[in-house]
Amino acid sequence: MKRYQIIGYPRLVRLNPNIPWKTRGNGALCLQVGKREKTKTQKIGEIDARDIYSSSVFIEELDVFEQRTLGKIVKETVDAQARIDDENTNPGYVLLLRKPEKKLYWKAVRSIVPLDEVHALLRDHEAVFEGYKNSRGLIGATAAIAWEPLDKTFELITYRHRKRWGSKRNVDARSVQMMDSQCPSTFDNYDEVNHHNRIVPNSPCPILYGIRGDDIDDLIHASTLVKSEPIESWLLFETNQGTDDHLQRKPVRSVQPFESVITEGAVHDNPFTIRGGHVLFTLRDQTGSIPCAAYEPTKEFRNRIRGLREGDLIDVFGGVREHPLTINVEKICIKQLTSVQRKVENPVCPHCGKHMKSKGTNQGYKCIRCGTKSNEPMIQDQQRTLLSGFYEVPVCARRHLSKPLKRIMKQSPAMTINLPDSKNKIILRNSA
Numbered sequence: 001m002k003r004y005q006i007i008g009y010p011r012l013v014r015l016n017p018n019i020p021w022k023t024r025g026n027g028a029l030c031l032q033v034g035k036r037e038k039t040k041t042q043k044i045g046e047i048d049a050r051d052i053y054s055s056s057v058f059i060e061e062l063d064v065f066e067q068r069t070l071g072k073i074v075k076e077t078v079d080a081q082a083r084i085d086d087e088n089t090n091p092g093y094v095l096l097l098r099k100p101e102k103k104l105y106w107k108a109v110r111s112i113v114p115l116d117e118v119h120a121l122l123r124d125h126e127a128v129f130e131g132y133k134n135s136r137g138l139i140g141a142t143a144a145i146a147w148e149p150l151d152k153t154f155e156l157i158t159y160r161h162r163k164r165w166g167s168k169r170n171v172d173a174r175s176v177q178m179m180d181s182q183c184p185s186t187f188d189n190y191d192e193v194n195h196h197n198r199i200v201p202n203s204p205c206p207i208l209y210g211i212r213g214d215d216i217d218d219l220i221h222a223s224t225l226v227k228s229e230p231i232e233s234w235l236l237f238e239t240n241q242g243t244d245d246h247l248q249r250k251p252v253r254s255v256q257p258f259e260s261v262i263t264e265g266a267v268h269d270n271p272f273t274i275r276g277g278h279v280l281f282t283l284r285d286q287t288g289s290i291p292c293a294a295y296e297p298t299k300e301f302r303n304r305i306r307g308l309r310e311g312d313l314i315d316v317f318g319g320v321r322e323h324p325l326t327i328n329v330e331k332i333c334i335k336q337l338t339s340v341q342r343k344v345e346n347p348v349c350p351h352c353g354k355h356m357k358s359k360g361t362n363q364g365y366k367c368i369r370c371g372t373k374s375n376e377p378m379i380q381d382q383q384r385t386l387l388s389g390f391y392e393v394p395v396c397a398r399r400h401l402s403k404p405l406k407r408i409m410k411q412s413p414a415m416t417i418n419l420p421d422s423k424n425k426i427i428l429r430n431s432a
Contacts, residue, residue, distance in 0.1 A: 003035075004033045004034065004035065004062075004070070005033065005034055005035065005054065005055050006031055006032070006033060006044065006052075006053075006054040006055070007032040007033065007034050007054060007055055007056075007057070008032055008054060008055075008056065008238065009044055009054065009154070009236055009237060009238035010029060010030070010031050010044065010054075010235060010236070010237050010238070011029065011030035011031070011144055011147065011237060011238050011239065012027055012028075012029060012155060012157075012237040012238070012239040012241070013027060013028050013029075013030060013105075013140070013143065013144035013147050013239065013240055014026060014027045014109070014239070014240055014241055014246075014400045014401050015027065015028065015108045015109050015139075015140050015143055015144075016108060016109055016110060016111065016112070016246060016258065016260070017246060017260065017319060017399050017400070017401060018257075018258045018259065018260060018319040018320065018321075019112065019258060020258070020322075021136065025400060026140070027140070027400070028137075028140035028141050028143065028144035029144070029237075030141070030144040030145055030147070033062065033070065034055070034060065034061065034062065035060040035062070041053065041054070041055050041056050042054055042055075042056065044235060044236045045233065045234050045235035045236055046233055046234055047232075047233040047235075048232065048233065052235065061097070062097065063097075064097070064126075067095050067097055067128055068128055070095060070128075071093075071095050071128035074093050074095065075093070075130060078091060078093055078130075078132075082132065084132060084133065089132075089133070090131075090132060090133045090134045090135065090136045090137050091131075091132050091137040092129065092130065092131035092132060092135055092136070092137030092138035092139075092140075092141050093129060093130060093137075093141055094122065094127055094128075094129040094138060094141040094142050094145065095127060095128040095129065096122075096125055096127050096142075096145055097125075097126070098125060099145055099146060100121055100125065100142060100145060100146040101146065102146050102147070102148045103146075104118075104121070104142060104143055104146040105143045105144075105146040105147040105148070106245075107143075108139060108140065108143035108146075109143070109240070109245050109246050109401070110245075110246055110247075110248055110259060110260065111256075111258065111259060112258060113139050113143065115134075115135060115136060115138065115139060118138050118139050118142050119138070121142065122138070122142065127142075129141075147240060149238070149240065149243075150243075150245075151240075151243040151244075151245070152238055152239065152240060152243065153187075153212055153213065153214055153239050153240075153241050153242045153243065153407075154212070154213060154214070154215075154216055154219055154236060154237065154238055154239060155210050155211065155212045155213075155219075155236075155237045155239050155241060156210065156211045156213075156219040156220065156222070156223050156234060156235075156236050156237075157207055157209075157210040157234065157235055157237060158207070158208040158209055158210070158223065158228075158231045158233070158234040159206050159207060159208060159231065159232050159233045159234065159235075160206055160207070160208045160229070160231075160232055161230060161232040162206070162232070164229065165204065165205075165206055166204045169200055169208060169209075169228075169229065170228055170229040171197065171199070171200050171208065171209050171226065171227075171228040171229070172226070172227040172228065173190070173195075173197045175225060175226050175227040175228075176189055176190050176197055176199055176226055177189075177190050177192070178225060179211075179222050179225040179226055182222075182225065183213065183218050183219075183221060183222040183225070184218075185213045185214045185215040185218040185219075186211055186212060186213035186214075186218060186219065186222050187212055187213060187214075187242060187404045187406055187407060188212055188242070188395050188398055188404060189211065189212075189395070190395065191394050191395035191396040193299070193300060193394060194299055194300075194394055194395075194396045196394075196395065196396035198395050198396065198398075199211055199226070208228060208229065208231060209226065209228065211223060211226070212239070212241055212242060214407070214410075216236060219236065220236075240401065241400045241401060242400075242401070242402065242403050242404055242407055243401065243403055244317075244401065244402065244403040245401060246260040246319075246399075246401045247260050247261060247262050247317060248260070248261060248262070249261070249262040249263070249264075250262070250263055251263065251285055251286070251287040251288075252265060252283065252284070252285050252287050252288040252289060252290050253287035253288045254287075255290060255320055255325070255327070256320065257320050257321070257322035257325060258320060258322065259319070259320045260317075260318065260319045260320065260330075260401075261316075261317075261318065261320060261327065262315055262316070262317050263283060263285070263290070263315070263316050263327065264285060264313070264314070264315050264316075264335075265283040265284050265285035265289075265313075265314070265316070266283070266284055266285070266310075266311055266312065266313050266314075267281055267282070267283065267284075267308045267309060267310055267311060267312040267314065268281070268282040268283065268284040268289055268310065269281060269282050269310055270308070270309055270310055271305050271306050271308050273302075273306070276295075276296055277296040277302070278293055278294070278295045278296055278302075279293070279294045279302045279305045279306055280292065280293050280294075281305065281308060283314070283316055283327070290325060290326070290327060291324065291325070291326045291327070292316055292318070292326065292327045292328075292329050293321075293326050293327070293328055293329065294329045294393075295328065297396075297397045298329070298393040298394070298397045299393075299394050299396065299397060300394060301329075301391065301392070301393045301394060301397070304332070304386065304391045305329065305332075307384065307385040307386040308334075308386070309337075309338055309340050309384075310338070311338030312334060312336065312337055312338050313334075313335045313336040313338075314332050314333060314334050314335060315332065315333040315335065316329055316332055317329070317330045317331045317332065317333075317402075318330045318331075319399075329393075330392070330393055330398075330399060330402050331390060331391060331392035331393065331402070331405070332390070332391050333389065333390045333391075334386060334387070334388045334389060334390075334391070335388065336388070337384055337386065337387075337388060339381055340381065340382040340384065341379045341380065341381055341382060342379060342380065342382045343377045343378070343379055344377070344378045344379060344380050345377065345378045346358065346365055346377055346378070347365050347374040347376055347377055347378055348378070349367035349369070349370065349372050349374075350372065351367070351370050351372055352367055352369045352370055352372075354367065354369060356368075356372070356373075356374060365377070386418075387416070387418055388416060389415070389416030389417055389418045390405050390408065390415065390416065390417050390418060391418050392404065392405050405417045
């Protein structure tokens with residue numbers, strides 16, 4: 001039997017998070033496979049205490065016969081493991097000898113890719129493939145192969161022993177908090193304010209936990225700090241998580257449903273809260289206006305949105321809801337805060353030196369001694385509760401693709417970042 005080698009790291013590629021018929025997480029796995037090298041170059045995981053290695057390069061490409069041979073192995077695996085009985089599961093697998101153009105990935109992560117378009121591409125590339133049920137899984141599988149990273153992160157995923165599948169996970173939250181503080185290149189581990197252990201999935205899947213980060217050595221070290229039930233296996237994935245690949249900058253008039261956008265504009269009206277605790281405001285630019293929403297699951301982030309005022313110039317980052325057309329806010333960047341004034345006291349009569357009396361709503365003021373009139377009360381600038389710079393939703397509400405502010409700060413030190421501490425106060429971070 002021929003032996004094959006994984007080339008590079010396995011890939012976990014997330015796609016458009018706004019597609020209404022998406023699977024949970026809307027992601028796909030991708031492996032590049034070639035002929036086995038004699039030397040093992042990098043460890044990428046363990047399965048049943050057996051080390052798993054990959055090569056940085058392959059020594060020989062596979063041919064059509066080997067593609068079909070591997071296709072049989074993949075089909076057997078999918079047929080045995082896929083949860084076809086789940087109404088939301090529509091898997092698909094694809095084997096390609098040459099990569100599709102990267103534009104397919106960008107379309108799949110930012111908009112909608114028709115299934116017919118993918119079928120045509122696969123036939124043109126002489127792919128080995130199969131789609132199950134409605135076959136939409138083929139879209140994600142093909143897009144994952146087409147991904148060529150401009151930015152990337154890694155995730156170390158651990159898996160449970162089969163006998164524990166479906167039962168409550170045992171992952172010690174305190175150890176995750178400690179790991180989060182000791183491994184600075186990791187992100188989205190634990191939400192201190194909302195006491196949410198983010199590395200543990202909510203679904204009854206075989207995954208025990210996943211740690212995301214920028215440094216592979218740090219991830220491996222981080223996994224040794226987490227106290228949990230026994231691990232059956234673990235694997236390192238190269239991912240597009242935490243990259244903001246889903247976002248595209250657009251003016252208001254160009255915003256379309258199911259996209260994720262960065263839109264600059266002025267706050268058109270002061271934010272207000274509706275039933276359920278959702279906070280809404282309108283963003284306006286020269287091309288039009290659009291509602292923006294910070295929903296209840298974004299927790300304390302809503303207080304930042306409530307602090308906005310009419311005239312503030314901001315960038316809004318978020319996914320676009322179809323009905324009604326609304327930007328669901330993931331983070332904001334405040335570029336310019338407007339001056340907010342408040343009445344301090346009634347005006348003082350210049351002749352008598354006494355405070356004037358109000359003549360009634362919007363009717364001005366009058367000195368009761370000498371009759372001097374005035375329309376201007378004494379006012380002063382009100383101190384704002386917000387600062388210029390970035391604000392983001394908490395870890396418990398963050399999407400897989402959303403770039404955390406700690407990554408933005410690392411990549412662009414001159415950026416002004418506003419991070420809440422454990423008491424929900426804002427700490428200004430600026431490394432410039």
